[in-house]
Amino acid sequence: MPRSDIPTIAMSDDEDVPILVESGFESVPAANDDKPAGHQVPLTIISGFLGAGKSTLLKRILTEHHGYRIAVIMNEFGDTADIESRAINVSSASDPTAESSEEFLELSNGCLCCSIKDTGVAAIEKLMQRKGAFDYILLETTGLADPGPIASIFWHNEEFNRGKGKDIVLDGVVCVVDAVFGKQQMEEDHAQEGIGESLRQIAAADVILLNKTDLVTTADLRATEDLLREVNPTVTIHYTIRANIDLKEVVNIRAYTSRVPLDVGISRLGDHDHAVHGHEESHNHSTHYEVRGISSLQVSCPVLSSAQQERLEEWIRTVLWESQLSGHSTSDRDRPLEVLRCKGIFGTQSGQTLVLQGVRNLYELEPLVGDDVGLPEHGKLVFIGKGLDDAVRKSLENILH
Numbered sequence: 134m135p136r137s138d139i140p141t142i143a144m145s146d147d148e149d150v151p152i153l154v155e156s157g158f159e160s161v162p163a164a165n166d167d168k169p170a171g172h173q174v175p176l177t178i179i180s181g182f183l184g185a186g187k188s189t190l191l192k193r194i195l196t197e198h199h200g201y202r203i204a205v206i207m208n209e210f211g212d213t214a215d216i217e218s219r220a221i222n223v224s225s226a227s228d229p230t231a232e233s234s235e236e237f238l239e240l241s242n243g244c245l246c247c248s249i250k251d252t253g254v255a256a257i258e259k260l261m262q263r264k265g266a267f268d269y270i271l272l273e274t275t276g277l278a279d280p281g282p283i284a285s286i287f288w289h290n291e292e293f294n295r296g297k298g299k300d301i302v303l304d305g306v307v308c309v310v311d312a313v314f315g316k317q318q319m320e321e322d323h324a325q326e327g328i329g330e331s332l333r334q335i336a337a338a339d340v341i342l343l344n345k346t347d348l349v350t351t352a353d354l355r356a357t358e359d360l361l362r363e364v365n366p367t368v369t370i371h372y373t374i375r376a377n378i379d380l381k382e383v384v385n386i387r388a389y390t391s392r393v394p395l396d397v398g399i400s401r402l403g404d405h406d407h408a409v410h411g412h413e414e415s416h417n418h419s420t421h422y423e424v425r426g427i428s429s430l431q432v433s434c435p436v437l438s439s440a441q442q443e444r445l446e447e448w449i450r451t452v453l454w455e456s457q458l459s460g461h462s463t464s465d466r467d468r469p470l471e472v473l474r475c476k477g478i479f480g481t482q483s484g485q486t487l488v489l490q491g492v493r494n495l496y497e498l499e500p501l502v503g504d505d506v507g508l509p510e511h512g513k514l515v516f517i518g519k520g521l522d523d524a525v526r527k528s529l530e531n532i533l534h
């Protein structure tokens with residue numbers, strides 16, 4: 134959609150309560166369904182390579198009649214880029230040169246558009262003063278941003294959660310990947326020192342939109358998808374043209390709660406087919422990928438005794454917090470150990486199903502609540518990061534088997 138097709142938007146006074154429109158999009162459950170008043174507002178981080186289609190996705194969301202009242206934060210944390218140059222122009226129509234550090238605009242579909250030049254936390258706190266005016270937050274990062282630290286702000290951040298942040302819950306990280314240049318970008322990142330940003334974005338993603346599929350051959354598409362899956366085997370991948378995606382695939386996916394239904398995210402551990410096909414591969418053996426500086430380690434997990442569970446937690450803490458394996462010092466290792474994301478699900482002998490969620494050095498291991506799914510037949514643990522070599526796999530398997 135050309136930029137000029139953005140609906141007419143009127144500058145809203147900061148004190149005004151935006152006028153909201155009725156839902157016209159029945160297939161997406163309202164964000165507030167089955168939640169009491171005063172519940173937390175879910176937040177989705179949108180990341181992606183430069184020019185991959187992030188703004189196209191936002192435009193789509195902002196112009197559809199989906200029934201959500203979505204606040205979109207279009208500026209990046211600490212970025213001083215000129216907001217007026219963004220694809221979604223949030224300048225006041227009456228004062229296109231307005232240079233205020235934050236602007237709130239109400240769109241005709243009820244979305245609250247917010248551009249903030251402030252640093253992240255202060256911006257979010259300001260936004261939350263308008264709680265009640267919206268029921269979902271989308272945060273678009275720059276093409277060069279690593280979403281991991283941003284996700285950590287909203288997930289298990291005690292300081293932030295004591296303030297306005299307590300009203301926000303991280304829902305998931307969506308990464309838009311350019312089907313034309315994505316593979317090349319990943320390869321270039323590999324050539325650089327350390328882990329390139331595109332690889333960090335892929336590692337941190339819960340959902341990937343492999344966008345611009347109209348511009349490449351099926352073979353090229355599959356090659357890019359294979360590379361994405363090698364970096365992040367737990368991610369759900371959707372092929373899109375102009376970010377055309379059913380909203381329910383990117384919002385309210387609850388990727389960071391232990392109430393994740395088994396058919397979302399976790400159940401796709403090891404799924405090497407298109408998520409859009411809903412196919413799940415049932416292999417249960419350990420796999421280990423090494424790609425471009427980031428590796429992923431995936432191991433099967435049997436039903437654990439309480440002693441094994443304790444040892445597993447100890448193992449996780451040592452890896453996540455000390456970047457080393459129990460009984461080893463960092464200097465024993467050829468390569469540094471760094472976990473960017475972990476996920477898992479397994480049963481315990483006491484009859485619980487536990488879900489592991491982790492971002493960088495934060496993790497939680499919580500019982501799966503809600504759905505009565507029974508014990509998972511095959512538990513799985515997946516770690517995505519750097520230096521996850523054979524020694525790491527063996528030390529984990531020693532605990533589990």
Ligand SMILES: Nc1nc2c(ncn2[C@@H]2O[C@H](COP(=O)(O)OP(=O)(O)OP(=O)(O)O)[C@@H](O)[C@H]2O)c(=O)[nH]1
Nearest residue numbers: 182183184185186187188189276344345374375376
């Ligand atoms: N052919 C084709 N063009 C697309 C598609 N999606 C987006 N584009 C175009 O690609 C260009 C970049 O899209 P944007 O949505 O601005 O990308 P972005 O990720 O927001 O870009 P940055 O903010 O600069 O990182 C625009 O000209 C879009 O119209 C697609 O699926 N197919």
